[in-house]
Every structure is written in C-alpha cells, then in structure tokens.
Amino acid sequence: MTQSAAIHPPARIAVIGLGNMGRPMAACLVHAGYQVVGFDTFAEARNKYVETGGTATATAVDAVHGAAAVITLLPDGKIVRAAIDGIKDRLKPGTVVIDMSSSAPMGTRTLGEELIAAGVAFIDAPVSGGVKRAIDGSLAIMAGGDGASIDRAEPVLKAMGKSIFRTGPLGSGHAAKALNNYVSAAGLAAAVEAVAIGGRFGIEPEVLVDVLNASTGRNNSTENKLKQFVIPEKYTTGFSLALMAKDIRTADELAHQIGVSAPLADEVAALWDAAMQELGPTADHVEIGRFLTAKH
Numbered sequence: 001m002t003q004s005a006a007i008h009p010p011a012r013i014a015v016i017g018l019g020n021m022g023r024p025m026a027a028c029l030v031h032a033g034y035q036v037v038g039f040d041t042f043a044e045a046r047n048k049y050v051e052t053g054g055t056a057t058a059t060a061v062d063a064v065h066g067a068a069a070v071i072t073l074l075p076d077g078k079i080v081r082a083a084i085d086g087i088k089d090r091l092k093p094g095t096v097v098i099d100m101s102s103s104a105p106m107g108t109r110t111l112g113e114e115l116i117a118a119g120v121a122f123i124d125a126p127v128s129g130g131v132k133r134a135i136d137g138s139l140a141i142m143a144g145g146d147g148a149s150i151d152r153a154e155p156v157l158k159a160m161g162k163s164i165f166r167t168g169p170l171g172s173g174h175a176a177k178a179l180n181n182y183v184s185a186a187g188l189a190a191a192v193e194a195v196a197i198g199g200r201f202g203i204e205p206e207v208l209v210d211v212l213n214a215s216t217g218r219n220n221s222t223e224n225k226l227k228q229f230v231i232p233e234k235y236t237t238g239f240s241l242a243l244m245a246k247d248i249r250t251a252d253e254l255a256h257q258i259g260v261s262a263p264l265a266d267e268v269a270a271l272w273d274a275a276m277q278e279l280g281p282t283a284d285h286v287e288i289g290r291f292l293t294a295k296h
C-alpha cells in the first residue's frame with residue numbers, strides 16, 4: 001500500500017479507547033474485514049471487548065504497531081493528546097490518526113498541526129447517533145482536515161457511519177460535533193421542562209410528548225428520549241451526563257474563544273455543569289430529567 005492509498009480491509013487498525021462507543025465501533029470495523037487491535041487503560045473495558053470476540057493488547061504501543069490507521073475514542077481532547085504523545089513515535093510512515101472522540105476544536109488544531117509537521121496524517125472525525133447507531137454502523141460522522149487524508153480514511157469511516165460530512169479544515173469536525181450536542185442538550189432540557197410544566201397543569205406527560213412530536217416542538221429528544229428513557233426513569237442510554245456537559249462547555253468555550261456572543265449556550269452549559277455537580281460523573285445524560293424535575 002502506498003502512503004496515499006485509501007485504507008481498505010484487511011488493513012490493520014488500532015482503536016484506542018474501548019468504552020461504550022469504542023467497543024461497538026471496533027466491532028463494525030472487524031465486521032467490515034479490518035484487522036482490529038484495541039487498547040484501553042481500563043482492564044475491564046479491554047476484557048469486555050475480548051469477551052465479544054475482539055483482540056486487545058495490554059499497551060497502546062503494541063496496539064498501534066503496524067497500524068494503517070489509529071482511531072481514538074477517548075473522553076476528551078486532553079486525554080487524546082496524552083494518548084497520542086505516548087505513541088506518535090511508534091507509528092509507521094503514512095499512518096492516519098483519526099480522533100473520533102468529541103474533543104475541543106482548538107486543541108485539535110494544535111495537535112493535528114504538530115502531527116502533520118512530524119509526517120503523520122491526522123483528521124478529526126467525531127460521531128453522533130449514540131451507542132445504538134454505533135452498534136449498527138449508522139453513525140453520523142463529521143470529518144475535518146485535509147481532503148487527501150479524509151479520502152484515505154473514508155473506507156474506514158464508512159464501516160462505522162452512514163453519513164459522512166466533510167466539515168472543513170482541522171478541528172471543524174469537532175466544532176460541528178460540539179455545536180450539535182449543544183443544540184441537542186438544549187432541546188432535551190426544554191422538552192423536559194415543558195413536560196414538567198404541562199404535568200403540573202394536568203397534562204399527562206405522554207400526551208404532551210405526542211403533541212410535541214406531531215407539532216413544531218418536535219426534536220430528537222422528544223422522539224427518542226422522553227418516552228423511552230426520561231418519563232420511565234430508565235437511565236441506560238450509554239452516554240454519560242459528564243460527556244454531554246463537556247460537549248456543551250466545549251461549544252460555549254469555542255464561542256468565547258472566537259468572540260461570538262452566545263447567551264443561551266452560556267446558560268445551557270451552566271445548567272448541565274450544575275446537573276453534573278449534583279448527580280455525579282457516572283450519571284446518564286437523560287438524568288437531566290430527574291435534575292430539572294426536582295427543581296419544580
């Protein structure tokens with residue numbers, strides 16, 4: 001394979017971070033015919049992946065050995081940088097590093113520029129769709145970086161996602177992802193508040209959700225989260241409140257960094273930070289329902 005060729009199966013791919021998203025996304029790559037080697041600092045995450053038939057190594061350096069692509073699926077951009085710093089000297093020439101975590105875009109730009117200057121290709125390609133769509137390989141993927149590197153990574157991305165958006169230069173995928181989650185979180189919080197207000201007035205929660213879904217208040221949360229998780233108090237989406245709060249904070253910080261006034265993002269970020277402080281880092285993001293309802 002030349003250094004500019006697209007990465008097709010059975011190329012070797014390292015997946016760093018075998019959490020709620022990393023495990024099913026790695027499984028999609030295996031299903032597509034790639035040789036996938038996973039790594040996670042947390043032995044339990046590695047074991048869970050191995051129990052489902054995956055291959056994992058005890059060190060990141062072993063996982064990236066000979067890899068044509070290295071995918072990171074880690075909690076945030078600072079952790080991604082630390083993980084990449086530990087392996088970047090071990091990558092073979094032509095490796096494409098793909099950060100599919102939801103990282104902060106400014107840090108991504110700096111990290112990407114450093115790697116590219118050192119001869120390593122880098123793109124940001126965060127995802128949306130949650131664990132369910134990670135399992136069936138139908139994620140939305142937002143790819144930022146130079147077109148040639150995205151071309152090379154495209155077969156790999158297509159094994160995990162249904163729609164692949166080219167968002168622009170380095171960091172733009174991460175910016176798009178954070179902005180998406182800001183809108184998603186604002187929509188979820190608004191829907192939860194509406195259901196609580198309606199309930200106090202005597203409208204059954206399910207009835208109000210039906211009204212929203214047939215009307216202009218409809219959003220992803222009214223369709224896929226209210227009746228399924230929030231109203232029955234089933235907190236099992238696999239997307240933590242801490243990660244959602246981080247994403248909204250990322251979007252709000254981006255606004256401040258580039259001098260855009262975003263008063264609603266300021267409020268939504270503060271609200272989700274407060275929920276995280278009260279409910280703790282292991283809470284599921286749909287527990288925002290419990291947090292907001294307790295305030296009524």
Ligand code: NAD
Binds near residue numbers: 016022042083100
């Ligand atoms: P998770 O917490 O379930 O998994 C993260 C994993 O990274 C953990 O297993 C942890 O042990 C591991 N880890 C931490 N530091 C590490 C290191 N230095 N080296 C190797 N492994 C390390 O998180 P997740 O839900 O899988 O999310 C991963 C990323 O994807 C996050 O950035 C998140 O915001 C984003 N995301 C999550 C969802 C979702 O629905 N869960 C959806 C879209 C995007």
